[in-house]
Amino acid sequence: MYDLIIIGAGPAGITAGVYAARKNMDLLVVTGDIGGQAAVSGDIENYTGYQFITGPELAAKFEEHIHNYAVTVKENESVRELRKSGDKVIVVSDKETYEARSVIIASGKRSRELNVPGEKEFKNKGLTYCATCDAPLFRGKDVAVIGGGNSALDAVLQLTKIARSIYLININPALGGDAVMRQKVLGSPNAKVLNNAQTTAITGDSMVSGIRVKCDGREEVLPVQGIFVEIGLVPNSDFAKDIEKNDLGEIKINCRNETNIPGIFAAGDVTDVPEKQIIIAAGEGSKACLSAFRYLAEHRF
Amino acid sequence: MAKNVRIYSTPTCPWCIRTKQFLKDNNVVFEDVDVSGDQQAAEEMVRKSGQMGVPVLDIEGEIIVGFDKDRIKKALGI
Numbered sequence: 538m539y540d541l542i543i544i545g546a547g548p549a550g551i552t553a554g555v556y557a558a559r560k561n562m563d564l565l566v567v568t569g570d571i572g573g574q575a576a577v578s579g580d581i582e583n584y585t586g587y588q589f590i591t592g593p594e595l596a597a598k599f600e601e602h603i604h605n606y607a608v609t610v611k612e613n614e615s616v617r618e619l620r621k622s623g624d625k626v627i628v629v630s631d632k633e634t635y636e637a638r639s640v641i642i643a644s645g646k647r648s649r650e651l652n653v654p655g656e657k658e659f660k661n662k663g664l665t666y667c668a669t670c671d672a673p674l675f676r677g678k679d680v681a682v683i684g685g686g687n688s689a690l691d692a693v694l695q696l697t698k699i700a701r702s703i704y705l706i707n708i709n710p711a712l713g714g715d716a717v718m719r720q721k722v723l724g725s726p727n728a729k730v731l732n733n734a735q736t737t738a739i740t741g742d743s744m745v746s747g748i749r750v751k752c753d754g755r756e757e758v759l760p761v762q763g764i765f766v767e768i769g770l771v772p773n774s775d776f777a778k779d780i781e782k783n784d785l786g787e788i789k790i791n792c793r794n795e796t797n798i799p800g801i802f803a804a805g806d807v808t809d810v811p812e813k814q815i816i817i818a819a820g821e822g823s824k825a826c827l828s829a830f831r832y833l834a835e836h837r838f
Numbered sequence: 839m840a841k842n843v844r845i846y847s848t849p850t851c852p853w854c855i856r857t858k859q860f861l862k863d864n865n866v867v868f869e870d871v872d873v874s875g876d877q878q879a880a881e882e883m884v885r886k887s888g889q890m891g892v893p894v895l896d897i898e899g900e901i902i903v904g905f906d907k908d909r910i911k912k913a914l915g916i
Contacts, residue, residue, distance in 0.1 A: 570905075577852045593855040613908055661891035661903070670851035673874030674890050695850075744890070 539565045539637040541829050542628050544616050545773075547573020548815045549805025550643035551599040552822030553829075558606035560830055565637070566603070566610040567630055572596025573645045574770075574806065575815050579669055584816050595815070616644070616776050621798050624836070638836075639829040642777055642788060642796070642803040643822060646770035646813075651683065655739030656766075663745025664764040668692035672765070675700050680763035681748045682706065683736055687714040689767035693722050696765070703728045704759055706750055708735055739764060772807045783809045794825035802829050841914060843868040846883040846894040850874075853905045854893040860907065864916050 541557050543550045546568035557564045570576065578592030587595070603610065611630075618629035619640065628635045648666040650656060656664065665671040668682070672695045680700045682692045685707035696703050705712075705722065710732055712719050722728055731752055738749040740758055747758040772786045781789045781797040787809040794802045804810075804825035805818035843861065845868055847854035861868050873880040873892065887894045887901050895902040897913040 572856075576856065579850075579852075591852070591855070593852040593859070596852075596856065597859060613906075661889040663890055665891060667851070667891075670848065670853060670892055671890065673848040673850065674880055674892065676874070676877065676880075743888075744884075 538625065539563050539635065540833055541565075541639050541641065541826075542567060542626070542635055542637040543641045543643060544568070544619075544628065545573065545643035545645055545805070545807070546571045546599075546603070546610060546612075547643060547645045547805060548575050548599065548818040549645070549807075549822035549825070550641070551603050552819040553641050553643060553804060553826040554603050554608055554610075554822075555606070556823050556826035557830070558603070558608050560826075562830065562833075564608055565635060566608060567614050567616055567628065567635070568610065568612060569615055570612065571600045571603075571610070575599070575818075577667060577669065578815070581815065583814070619777050619801070620779060621800065624800070626800055639800045639802065639832055641794075641822070641825045641829060642774070642780070642801065642807055643805045643818075643825070644773040644776075644807045645818075646772050646806045648766065649769045649771045651736055651739075651766055651768065653736055653738050655741070659739050659741055659745045659764070662743065663741065663762055664739055664766065666766050668695055668765045668767065671763075672696055672699055675763040677701050678762040679760060680704075680765065681759060681761045682765045682767060684767035684769070685709050685712050685714070686767070686769065687718060688769075689765075690714045690718040690722050692765045692767050693725070693728050694718065697725045697727055700763065701727065704748075704750075704761065705730045706734045706736055706748070707732050709733070770806070774807055777801075785809075793828045794821060795828060800829075800832060802832075840867055841898050842896075843898075843914070844871060844896040845869070846871045846873050846879065846887075846892060846896075848872065848874040848892050851892050857893045857895070857905045857910075860905070860910070864914070866914060866916075 540562040576596035681704040734752040740747040788803040804821040
């Protein structure tokens, strides 16, 4: 039985882990990867102490920091179930079952999926959720970006220098995001914005060859070889069935990072904390650990 | 005998950077193929892996898509 299990190893999970290690708590970290969304961020210029650092570099620093202590980090594991049984919390992953006196959920967010026919079949076969990663593979090709916020605008701007033509397929009547980026997109000669446009299917043979779009009551297939999905993020909270969440699926916490179940805490982007930032997630992780430590002390565990 | 390791990557892809760092940390000698500027290499990667996501590793003919640490370790015997 562990004192604490931390689910996730992004900025929140790692920071909680460092605090827990320094308090000599008997600790386990269960996670899919290290760094979370921070690891796939581009340039980071607002994490105090670093005027400039890339996402992968910061993730490597996080990894180095936690491995500075004798902490067991189980990578490539996905938590499937979480439940309270008496004073214990049971954590079931796709590989093992663990028990702890307290748990911090720091499982973050993932890219939202379109849920249209063809999406699963063509993932990585022309359809991608990471423009930063895969955009250079679409040199001279015709592509579509789906979305209307900053991440979609950012994907379009990365692609203007690479792709031949870009459709920006926006479900809303007008683009969101920052005005500066909107102007740049609207001024790009090889980008075309389709507002009020709904993606209904991804088509192709072995690779993507088109996208079916419903626009102004008409439905047509636009011939593209690449599709970039940039429609926001969803919290990784499905496994936390008994935990109270808001309408977005984010775990509800109070100012001490407590959930509705005693002994289960949450931190970072998976929670309803108002802003999603690397530095906020890190701070929340430390708060959650200190709350868990207090909880264990109060219950004389 | 060191294994023949080739990584298909793009300069901007965070997972490519992390995969290469992982190889360096484990003293693995590898050939880095930047597919962003080399159409022929990009096609070779798609043909080998049947998909377009980076990074792709070719370890003595075993194709690994993504930064799959467990499979990479196993393929390299580390």
